[in-house]
Amino acid sequence: MKMRRLQVVAVYLATAVVALVALFPLIWLLLTSLKETREAFSMPPHFLFTPTMKWYSRVWIDEGFARYFWNTAVICAGTVLLAVPIAGLAAYALSRYRSMNTYVILVIALGFTMLPEMLIGMPIYLFARMTHLYNTPIVVILALAAQYLPLLVWLLRGFFLEIPIAVEECALVDGCNRWRVFWSIALPMAKPGLITACLLTLIFSYNAFLFPLILTGPGAQPLSVAIAQYGAQDIRYWSVSAAGAVSIAIPLLIAVVVAQRYLIGGITFGAVKE
Amino acid sequence: MRSRDFWAFMTPFLFLFLVFGIGPLVVCIIISFTHFSLSDYATSGIGFAGFANYLAVLASPRFWRAMSFTLFYVCTTVPLELCLGFAVALLLNARIKLRGVFSGALLLPYVLTPVVAAMAFSWLFRDQWGYVSYLLGQIGIHLDWFNNPWPARFLFVIFAVWKFTPFVILILFAGLKSLPREPLEAASIDGASWSQRVFFIIIPLLRHLFIFVILTRMIDAFKLFDEVFVMTGGGPGSATQTIVYYDYVQTFRYMDLGRGTAVGVLSVLALMIIGTPLLYYVYRGQLRRN
Numbered sequence: 412m413k414m415r416r417l418q419v420v421a422v423y424l425a426t427a428v429v430a431l432v433a434l435f436p437l438i439w440l441l442l443t444s445l446k447e448t449r450e451a452f453s454m455p456p457h458f459l460f461t462p463t464m465k466w467y468s469r470v471w472i473d474e475g476f477a478r479y480f481w482n483t484a485v486i487c488a489g490t491v492l493l494a495v496p497i498a499g500l501a502a503y504a505l506s507r508y509r510s511m512n513t514y515v516i517l518v519i520a521l522g523f524t525m526l527p528e529m530l531i532g533m534p535i536y537l538f539a540r541m542t543h544l545y546n547t548p549i550v551v552i553l554a555l556a557a558q559y560l561p562l563l564v565w566l567l568r569g570f571f572l573e574i575p576i577a578v579e580e581c582a583l584v585d586g587c588n589r590w591r592v593f594w595s596i597a598l599p600m601a602k603p604g605l606i607t608a609c610l611l612t613l614i615f616s617y618n619a620f621l622f623p624l625i626l627t628g629p630g631a632q633p634l635s636v637a638i639a640q641y642g643a644q645d646i647r648y649w650s651v652s653a654a655g656a657v658s659i660a661i662p663l664l665i666a667v668v669v670a671q672r673y674l675i676g677g678i679t680f681g682a683v684k685e
Numbered sequence: 686m687r688s689r690d691f692w693a694f695m696t697p698f699l700f701l702f703l704v705f706g707i708g709p710l711v712v713c714i715i716i717s718f719t720h721f722s723l724s725d726y727a728t729s730g731i732g733f734a735g736f737a738n739y740l741a742v743l744a745s746p747r748f749w750r751a752m753s754f755t756l757f758y759v760c761t762t763v764p765l766e767l768c769l770g771f772a773v774a775l776l777l778n779a780r781i782k783l784r785g786v787f788s789g790a791l792l793l794p795y796v797l798t799p800v801v802a803a804m805a806f807s808w809l810f811r812d813q814w815g816y817v818s819y820l821l822g823q824i825g826i827h828l829d830w831f832n833n834p835w836p837a838r839f840l841f842v843i844f845a846v847w848k849f850t851p852f853v854i855l856i857l858f859a860g861l862k863s864l865p866r867e868p869l870e871a872a873s874i875d876g877a878s879w880s881q882r883v884f885f886i887i888i889p890l891l892r893h894l895f896i897f898v899i900l901t902r903m904i905d906a907f908k909l910f911d912e913v914f915v916m917t918g919g920g921p922g923s924a925t926q927t928i929v930y931y932d933y934v935q936t937f938r939y940m941d942l943g944r945g946t947a948v949g950v951l952s953v954l955a956l957m958i959i960g961t962p963l964l965y966y967v968y969r970g971q972l973r974r975n
Binding site: 418421422425426429430432433434437439440445452453454455456458459470493496497498500501504505507508510512516520523524525526527528529530531532533534535537538554555556557558560561564586589590599617620623624625634635638639649652653656657659660663664666667668671673675678679 | 687688690691694695697698699701702703705706707708709710712713716756773776777779786787788789790791792793794795796797798799800801802804805806808813814816818819823846847851852854855856859904908911912916928929932933938939942945946949950951952953956960
């Protein structure tokens, strides 16, 4: 019984340590963004201080982060709206059609996720310059959607495979066409999968860096690219960058708090077969 | 499903995938065989170059330095993440579920934008202003993480372990929960110790999950870019350039598209060279059986 108690204590201790290590840099970032520069970067650190919001107003108003946030929002929304429906259609078809073609397509798509982004990105950059789509959200959306398609197809296909086909077959026998079956039967049943797919796509496109970096200039830059420009400058701007970084992290924090279940489901999906 | 319906459903996917996936890849390979400089293609034109780009890249010591750092990074972070993640997952196995605040805490580093996370992380290690540097100084370790090549390289390893171990923990924890209880109970009844149970039952049963984690992390680690851009810019010198960063520099700083694409193709080949023996070693058991 003493073993039991010791084990419980050890587990709680391990939990606390892991959580602390995981969150420490972020907590430090938050503290830094609320301190005056002198307090923030002097060692030993001040744990008691009067917080100030001035860096946040500097970031959002003076530096115009609102514009970058808008750019990010456009890119994320566009990518989700483009990638998820297309992936859903393809995933449904790949889950219901028995043929060698499906495996060929799936394997090629999977192989694509292994490629470094520069290979795909550079020709898209040329394309963007040639068609004057450089520095627009459209080309970023197209590039990102194409990048996430294979992953989403694999994810959604897994969800569609779980749905029993008996109901669909009844409907088909009764005279429904395949589109009707997809729209009215399969899709509603795959809702958790669709939510997961939308959530993952939102987060991936929110965090995307290389494609937006090479495909946008100052006009259409999303948050990730904008903040990267600040990090490199000297220490006087680090408080501003910290406020910007915390601002960028907040939507992700909200997503984690609100949609944890779906996130963890999406992450563990390809791995663990229940 | 009728063939006609299948292709109707697949068309948008195939279109997007071919135009913005396969197409760029083919264009990239083609360009790697040409002389194509973005800065002066109007004057010197685009000409066929055979393997000249590949030879130039393979002869460049910067390329090999980038490749060796990338391999170093992959070969240190993946085992570290795996072992640490597995250890933590085992330790936490006593809990029924990872839920609420704790799983949220685990998710945040993994989900956070890489550039943001890298920036925040790197500030902790700055010489005069970083808290971790200060703590290390208190116990007598004085390291300039950013102006020496090896500390800078290890900085990325530490960062990756911090960021990606939660991913491993979450997956392996779910895997541990899905294991059948009978073999473990039978083994403990038969007198097997905890470590015997782990090494002879749990690990073999989780073999496929380990492989999934290793392959996923290996491929992602190979593509390291965002953090390099923000933390060190490939420095000091070019000590922390990864292969993707080197490609980026060739393409967008030196404007040499022929070289950049050659680097990209070579990096894919390298990934295949490394990955295929691993896959073969892992799946030869199954291949033989089939």
